[in-house]
Amino acid sequence: MREHAEIVIVGAGVIGCSIAYFLAKKGYSDIIVIDKGGISSGITGICPGGVRQQWGTEINCLMSKAATQFYERINEELEPEHEIMFRQVGYLYLFHSEQAAQYYQPSLHLQNSLGIPTRMINPEEARAIVPGVNTDTFLSASFCPTDGFADDAYHVTNSFAAAAKRLGVRFILDEVPQILVEKDRVAGVQTGRGRIDCKVVVNAAGLGSKELAATIGVDIPIEPEVRRILYTNRIEERILEPLLISFEKGFAAKQLTDGTIYLSYLGSDMKPPYHSFNYQMKAAEVGMELFPPLAQVEFRTHVDGTYDSTPDHQAILGGVDEVAGYYQAIGMSGHGFMMAPAIGETIADTIIGNTPVIDITPLHLNRFRQNALIPEPRVV
Numbered sequence: 001m002r003e004h005a006e007i008v009i010v011g012a013g014v015i016g017c018s019i020a021y022f023l024a025k026k027g028y029s030d031i032i033v034i035d036k037g038g039i040s041s042g043i044t045g046i047c048p049g050g051v052r053q054q055w056g057t058e059i060n061c062l063m064s065k066a067a068t069q070f071y072e073r074i075n076e077e078l079e080p081e082h083e084i085m086f087r088q089v090g091y092l093y094l095f096h097s098e099q100a101a102q103y104y105q106p107s108l109h110l111q112n113s114l115g116i117p118t119r120m121i122n123p124e125e126a127r128a129i130v131p132g133v134n135t136d137t138f139l140s141a142s143f144c145p146t147d148g149f150a151d152d153a154y155h156v157t158n159s160f161a162a163a164a165k166r167l168g169v170r171f172i173l174d175e176v177p178q179i180l181v182e183k184d185r186v187a188g189v190q191t192g193r194g195r196i197d198c199k200v201v202v203n204a205a206g207l208g209s210k211e212l213a214a215t216i217g218v219d220i221p222i223e224p225e226v227r228r229i230l231y232t233n234r235i236e237e238r239i240l241e242p243l244l245i246s247f248e249k250g251f252a253a254k255q256l257t258d259g260t261i262y263l264s265y266l267g268s269d270m271k272p273p274y275h276s277f278n279y280q281m282k283a284a285e286v287g288m289e290l291f292p293p294l295a296q297v298e299f300r301t302h303v304d305g306t307y308d309s310t311p312d313h314q315a316i317l318g319g320v321d322e323v324a325g326y327y328q329a330i331g332m333s334g335h336g337f338m339m340a341p342a343i344g345e346t347i348a349d350t351i352i353g354n355t356p357v358i359d360i361t362p363l364h365l366n367r368f369r370q371n372a373l374i375p376e377p378r379v380v
């Protein structure tokens with residue numbers, strides 16, 4: 001059967017569902033969201049929900065600040081079935097050398113100039129925030145108390161979807177093998193069940209976005225990048241409230257609401273496909289050096305997830321020159337969850353023809369064609 005919608009969104013991850021919600025909220029609810037695996041079945045499904053504003057480019061600071069403000073009021077905004085926990089416990093970045101602390105200074109000034117309350121602290125102040133941290137291993141740290149994490153990404157995404165559905169958005173479980181174009185304009189999408197006519201298509205297909213864009217001749221520079229997360233047993237005591245990160249040691253860890261600690265080793269000496277034992281030993285070694293209480297935990301499981309990374313580790317947002325009615329919100333490069341509310345609203349405004357509150361033109365696909373990349377220095 002041939003169907004019709006004003007707008008089709010391909011991908012029901014946090015990005016597609018956020019865009020659908022904001023479009024519907026702004027009065028455009030004749031939307032079909034299509035996903036081949038269902039809501040949150042892609043990268044979003046394994047995301048641990050970190051939300052930080054400690055970035056090194058203006059656009060990421062602005063987007064993450066706006067998104068943080070959204071997460072602060074998410075329960076009033078989305079009215080989820082049960083409360084979404086947004087825990088603003090901060091992100092703590094450790095600096096082990098003067099050089100690393102100096103290198104962070106421009107990012108710190110940028111964040112402060114945009115109203116993000118990050119501050120440099122000494123090891124004793126860090127210990128007051130995380131009593132278990134080994135103060136012999138670092139010289140200084142940066143701390144932003146309004147950073148945090150949402151528990152959990154699956155629930156957040158489903159809540160975006162549920163709010164969008166209440167406003168009239170339809171969700172379909174199906175694959176889109178082809179976007180249909182007539183006279184350089186979007187005309188619809190092909191699905192397993194037949195054609196859907198529409199004038200606007202939003203590519204929010206995460207790791208499937210490159211292939212989807214290729215069906216209309218748009219070449220996207222996205223590459224998969226595997227990341228491993230280790231999960232421990234549940235610890236009743238709250239021992240690691242802020243997210244603890246060391247860029248220099250390639251380490252990140254935090255305690256989730258249910259008491260589980262997750263940690264990740266990101267050093268360049270470990271490359272996927274990971275050798276499980278070696279990876280676990282390395283993560284444990286670095287983790288226990290920085291945070292000795294990790295000696296008490298048991299590693300229970302691990303998950304390998306994949307980033308959809310671009311050459312400058314920035315998302316690709318907006319339309320394209322060659323096909324009218326085609327928009328994309330892809331290439332999240334490992335930080336799509338924290339940016340999702342801001343991306344949802346700015347893409348919705350772009351489609352509707354409003355001026356977005358944050359100028360997303362620097363993240364247009366053309367930056368790769370014009371060699372105008374804006375590398376983000378604070379990627380984890």
Ligand SMILES: Cc1cc2nc3c(=O)[nH]c(=O)nc-3n(C[C@H](O)[C@H](O)[C@H](O)COP(=O)(O)OP(=O)(O)OC[C@H]3O[C@@H](n4cnc5c(N)ncnc54)[C@H](O)[C@@H]3O)c2cc1C
Binds near residue numbers: 014051176206209304
């Ligand atoms: C290990 C790990 C840790 C992370 N930690 C964080 C974090 O702490 N904070 C943070 O902000 N981000 C984090 N991220 C990144 C974050 O999870 C992603 O950026 C975000 O979830 C991407 O959402 P998305 O909607 O773009 O993609 P997805 O969630 O992948 O959604 C895309 C959807 O499109 C569907 N699809 C694809 N092709 C088609 C097609 N042709 N037809 C129909 N459907 C299709 C897929 O089934 C999928 O459901 C992490 C990622 C990983 C891997």
